[in-house]
Amino acid sequence: MMGLLDRGDLLPDWDEDWVVLEREWLRRLRLQALDTLAERLTRQGRPALALEAALASIRVEPLREDPHRAVISAHLAEGNVIEALRHYEAFRHLLRTELGTEPSRQFTRMISVGRR
Secondary structure: OOHEEEHOOOOOOOOOHHHHHHHHHHHHHHHHHHHHHHHHHHHHOOOOHHHHHHHHHHOOOOOOHHHHHHHHHHHHEEEEEEEEHHHHHHHHHHHHHHOOOOOHHHHHHHHHHHHH
């Protein structure tokens, strides 16, 4: 499954306008597909595969919150509260370092519910 999730960009060495636009469209489509896949796999009780999809999305765009929430959901679905907390703290540190901001309230509430 990993090979399919980690495909590279469309014509990475080309910089023509039409290629740049198509490349960005495909990148966004891939991210949305990976996020949706991770959510569905978690709901279907397949958190290990959900984790693979979420991590593939993070490798493409590490500052997006959606795939990080999917990682937390997968960990919590497996009962791995410590891993969920560890991932949350790592993402929180990344946001602070790179953007000077915090995860959303929704994300923070999600992790506090998992601690109970």
